[in-house]
Amino acid sequence: MNESGAASPDRLLDLFHGVRLTPTQRRIAHCLVRHAGAAAYLSAAEVAELAGVSQPSVTRFAMALGHDGYPALRRRLRELGARDAADQDRAGNALQRAVHAERDNLDRLAAQLADADRVAEVGRLLAASRPLPVLGLRAAAPLAAYFAYFAAKVHPDVRVFDDGGSMLVDRLDQAVAAGATAMLAFVLPRYPRETLEALREARDAGLTVVAITDSPVSPATQHAQVVLPAAVGADLVFDLHTAPMTLAMVVLQAICDAAPAETQDRLEAFESSAARRQLFLG
Incomplete structure (x- = not known):
């Protein structure tokens, strides 16, 4: 506060x-x-x-x-x-103010999305990368996993990088060798050093780095070719990631829109498999 x-x-x-x-x-x-x-x-x-x-x-x-x-x-x-x-x-009590602040963050994000062509271009860029590496370390790991869970339903090869260490660069190199051309990275406060090092390694390896981060002056701007800002709520003890998560789903929508026929085929195949295995109650 x-x-x-x-x-x-x-x-x-x-x-x-x-x-x-x-x-x-x-x-x-x-x-x-x-x-x-x-x-x-x-x-x-x-x-x-x-x-x-x-x-x-x-x-x-x-x-x-x-x-x-x-x-x-x-x-x-x-x-x-x-x-x-x-x-x-x-604005009410502290809890209400925190929620109101998230509403304001979403309003700012909505204003940024007025440039629909930019988001569409990001969707085409990520859809064309086979495989598609998705990076998110520490606090950003749940967002990377959330995005990848749904992205895997419409993209044939999504690879989540949510662990740091020396193996991370190995996995980046393997993705590039397999044909990756772009990487989506979630870069959120407190900006893990390993995340920024991974962005640099990815760019040096020839990947186009798209970063979802908290502000246009985030450290991610030093290494990412495309920066998509979405503010992080800081009014509670731990950060709120409402706007970055929303932006992640907007980017996924853009990926779907970039290849509508393939998206439809893959979704129908998943639904058939889910029905056969009785995965869901409804």
């Missing part, structure tokens, strides 16, 4: 939307999002230290966002924080 006067991560992301940032500036933006509760009170020197950049870089970052310097950006952050505090006062 944000402190009074602290801008929420979503408010911060709205500031960066549509602004072309350099890699260094993306690091600063990501740092501010991660420290959203304190961002409005940090000095330029403190932001520079947290982000691992120079203090002039922080000043240039503020100017890239349309401010005449970092103090003006900090005032803007405090204004946004005051607005968030007022909204929270009207």
Whole structure:
């Protein structure tokens, strides 16, 4: 839960939307999002230290966002924080606010999906990869498994990579040798180091990496050719992944739409098999 006067991560992301940032500036933006509760009170020197950049870089970052310097950006952050505090006062108790925040995350995702052609292109890219590697480590592992469970009903070879370690790179190499051309990766906070290393390995191996991640300034942007952001809820003790899971199913729909005849044939074959084996009660 944000402190009074602290801008929420979503408010911060709205500031960066549509602004072309350099890699260094993306690091600063990501740092501010991660420290959203304190961002409005940090000095330029403190932001520079947290982000691992120079203090002039922080000043240039503020100017890239349309401010005449970092103090003006900090005032803007405090204004946004005051607005968030007022909204929270009207939003009910802490549990209700967490659910309302997820609704807002879904609204933002819906707005992003106005560009249906981009999602359709992602669907064609992933549908054409045989096999299709799906990466999700630690907190992202359940999302990778959920996506893969349904994707396997319409795609002939879905391979879930949900364990790290030295074997992960071996499995990536095997997928590439078998004909994989793209990989779908779930990259969620707290961003496991192994996940980012796997993205780099996949790209170096020639795979086109599509990343579902929490923000357009996520560390995944350093290695993924296609980044699909969906905000993560951070108002409870553990993160809520409502929007990323929804986006995963949207991507799967795009895969189905990319090969409708094959999708229909595979679904009918599964239903026939399920009926023969009496898998379901209904």
